[in-house]
Amino acid sequence: MANQIDKDIISQDFSFSEEGSRYAFVKKEIQKDDNFSTDIFSVYGSDGTLLAAFDSKEAAIAAIMQSGLRYISLH
Numbered sequence: 001m002a003n004q005i006d007k008d009i010i011s012q013d014f015s016f017s018e019e020g021s022r023y024a025f026v027k028k029e030i031q032k033d034d035n036f037s038t039d040i041f042s043v044y045g046s047d048g049t050l051l052a053a054f055d056s057k058e059a060a061i062a063a064i065m066q067s068g069l070r071y072i073s074l075h
Helices: 007-013 057-066
Strands: 023-029 040-045 050-054
Touching: 023 057, 040 057, 050 057
Parallel strands: none
Antiparallel strands: 023 040, 040 050
């Protein structure tokens, strides 16, 4: 299934040692190709590093929380 998350893989990708790096945010990516109808929600670390991408915002936020990071909203 597309929304299943392997916590062990996510934890390895999201491991940080610095205090300020414990935050992550989700950004909906804009698709330039009209034939591509699936939205992509990218997860970025607080330093702007791309960490992962998901097909739903809920899955992206769940991955952040499962990895031990804190989700922040940038509205």
